[in-house]
């Protein structure tokens with residue numbers, strides 16, 4: 001039996017997702033069982049440090065250097081905590097698969113730049129703290145093959161979710177929204193995946209600004225507000241939304257600078273709850289517009305990630321595609337919050353077996369590749 005911990009710390013900065021998983025087999029024969037899951041929270045101080053290095057205005061090489069190791073210690077703690085909660089001896093762990101914290105993603109660089117992406121959280125520290133082999137840095141190899149280095153979760157979705165009769169569409173709504181479409185009986189070459197635009201990123205920033213709340217719990221503010229059509233149109237005109245795939249995005253395009261610009265122009269004209277409602281509709285509409293070319297009435301439209309708990313957002317999506325059955329992840333038997341951490345274990349397992357796990361059709365890479373770097377404990 002092989003046991004591993006998958007670590008995911010995504011764009012919304014709500015903490016480190018750690019999944020203790022039992023895994024068997026490889027490729028399409030992979031079987032996983034979730035043993036335990038925790039979200040190891042970030043302190044406000046750590047969140048501020050991460051936000052600081054994200055932003056060109058406040059970042060510095062010194063801050064990045066130090067944070068790389070600091071996050072390594074936190075990731076190591078998250079592994080220990082999830083094992084403790086499961087009453088599982090860390091000595092029996094076979095490997096850790098760590099995504100790392102994305103601090104910059106430049107898939108379509110300007111002239112003087114190189115296509116690049118940077119995830120930090122030093123694997124050597126995780127390795128020493130847990131005395132376990134660590135696989136990390138999954139995105140760079142795909143980028144070396146001219147891919148976007150993202151999304152990387154679709155391989156695991158192809159393995160776990162494909163169906164013989166129905167199109168399965170998996171929409172993740174984290175900080176950013178990302179979609180995977182798996183046709184019935186698909187081969188890996190037929191899987192389509194890309195980022196749809198913002199997920200909760202703008203909604204969260206507005207809730208922090210207006211209400212000093214981290215997010216719009218269950219979509220309550222949005223439910224009380226009214227969508228402003230002019231603002232919505234301006235948001236939908238963002239060039240990323242109608243760009244053709246492969247495409248991926250992040251805080252570089254929809255982070256605090258973007259929200260600040262919107263606020264400067266619209267804050268005096270729109271009430272806070274209407275602003276939140278409009279940002280929520282922006283996420284819903286950008287998802288539906290990007291999904292529409294790939295779906296029919298027989299599609300399982302499955303929403304995962306933290307945004308699946310925003311009832312107003314889910315309702316807005318369903319209303320725009322009344323003939324399609326919209327479900328949330330738990331309704332098809334998988335944990336929404338643990339999904340990406342489990343995906344890291346599937347990717348790490350492939351790497352340890354010298355097997356590829358990117359989806360070239362999704363990332364635009366020239367060919368399949370073995371992803372990640374391995375820090376061996378012994």
Ligand SMILES: Nc1ncnc2c1ncn2[C@@H]1O[C@H](COP(=O)(O)OP(=O)(O)OP(=O)(O)O)[C@@H](O)[C@H]1O
Pocket residue numbers: 009010011012013014172173174175176177199200204214215216217218219304305306307309310311340
């Ligand atoms: N009950 C809830 N109601 C509304 N929104 C919620 C709720 N629970 C979580 N969320 C939203 O989900 C977000 C976290 O989502 P998730 O953990 O999937 O993101 P992530 O993995 O960090 O991001 P990404 O997938 O983009 O890397 C929170 O910041 C919040 O906006």
Ligand SMILES: CC(=O)N[C@H]1[C@@H]2OC[C@@H](O2)[C@@H](O)[C@@H]1O[C@H](C)C(=O)O
Pocket residue numbers: 010011102105117149150151152153154174175176177178195248249250340
């Ligand atoms: C560079 C980066 O970290 N991208 C993330 C981000 O968060 C969601 C979306 O943007 C997706 O492209 C990706 O994450 C998921 C886990 C992926 O690669 O599949």
